Amino acid sequence: MSPPMSARDFINGLRDEGVRIKEVGDWEHHNRNDKGPWGPVHGIMIHHTVTSGAAETVRLCRDGHPSLPGPLCHGVITKDGAVHLVGYGRANHAGLGDDDVLRAVIGEKTLPSDNEANTDGNRHFYGFECENLGDGKDPWPDAQLEAIERASAAICRHHGWTERSVIGHLEWQPGKVDPRGFSMKSMRERIHDRLK
Ligand SMILES: [Zn+2]
Numbered sequence: 001m002s003p004p005m006s007a008r009d010f011i012n013g014l015r016d017e018g019v020r021i022k023e024v025g026d027w028e029h030h031n032r033n034d035k036g037p038w039g040p041v042h043g044i045m046i047h048h049t050v051t052s053g054a055a056e057t058v059r060l061c062r063d064g065h066p067s068l069p070g071p072l073c074h075g076v077i078t079k080d081g082a083v084h085l086v087g088y089g090r091a092n093h094a095g096l097g098d099d100d101v102l103r104a105v106i107g108e109k110t111l112p113s114d115n116e117a118n119t120d121g122n123r124h125f126y127g128f129e130c131e132n133l134g135d136g137k138d139p140w141p142d143a144q145l146e147a148i149e150r151a152s153a154a155i156c157r158h159h160g161w162t163e164r165s166v167i168g169h170l171e172w173q174p175g176k177v178d179p180r181g182f183s184m185k186s187m188r189e190r191i192h193d194r195l196k
Contacts, residue, residue, distance in 0.1 A: 002159045004039045004126075007088045009158060010074075014083060017154035019147060022084045024062055030071050031089025037123045038090035043105040043165040044152050045094050045125040046187070047073065048132040048178040054078040057131045062086035073127035075151060081143030083128075083151055093129065094121025097172035108164035111171050121172055126155055134180045148187060153194040163191035 005013065007028040014021055031038065051057045057076060061084075064070030071087025078084065096117040102124060104111050128151060132138050152166045159165070168184040169176045 002039075002041050004041045004089075005155070005158055010088065010155075011085065013154040013158050014075075014151055017150045017157070019150045019154065020082045022082050024058060024084050024086045027062075027071075027085040028088050030062065030087040032069070032071070032092060032122070033089045036090055036120065039123065041126060041159070042102060042124045043126070043161070043167060044155050045121065045127045045167055045169055045172060046148060046152070046179050046184070047093060047127065047129045047169045048134040048180060049076075049129050050134045050178075051131060052133055052138070054080065054082075054084075054131060057129075058084045058086060061129050064092060068092050073129040075128045077128050077130045077144055077147045077151065079131050079141050079144050081141070081147040083147055090122050091127055092122060093127035094125045094169070095173055097121045098174070101167070101172055105165055105167060108162050111167065114170075114172055114174055117174055125167075125172075128152075130179060132179065132181060134178055136180050138181065140181050145182060145187070145190075149190040149194055152187075152191050156191065156195060163188040163195065166191055 071091040076084040098114040099119040
């Protein structure tokens with residue numbers, strides 16, 4: 001049972017972990033808290049955007065679109081390794097996922113396969129959207145992977161979580177494939193090493 005970090009603790013934690021941050025507009029108060037609950041938080045979810053170009057990617061993740069209003073995550077991790085803070089609070093990134101997966105994340109146990117969409121993920125997960133086309137060919141630059149590792153580790157450190165609290169969207173919601181182009185297993189190993 002962890003209450004979400006304050007926006008100040010969030011940005012300071014990322015900074016302390018060596019993340020290069022860009023604050024976008026009034027990110028601290030841009031959220032979907034009037035649509036549903038935010039917290040308790042149990043983990044961190046990693047996504048790819050299926051977009052290309054930092055400026056357009058950040059704009060989309062901040063504003064969303066008519067059928068899915070923004071913010072679409074908390075931080076956008078662009079290919080240059082910058083983390084753009086676009087929102088804080090409830091965000092439209094995780095959708096409905098599997099309650100068995102949530103239980104495994106809470107217990108930091110091996111993840112079961114995600115075969116149900118019965119649980120509100122936007123309430124319980126921090127979300128990072130990463131600029132990538134998601135076609136399995138678009139490269140993931142080292143700077144970007146390192147930013148995913150550092151940003152995730154910063155949040156784990158605050159909450160006392162291990163790398164097992166970091167999952168991909170594809171591990172949460174049936175039918176999702178993101179992130180594609182690196183494995184969550186490899187990313188969790190990196191986060192584990194950083195947290196040592
Ligand atoms: Zn996603």
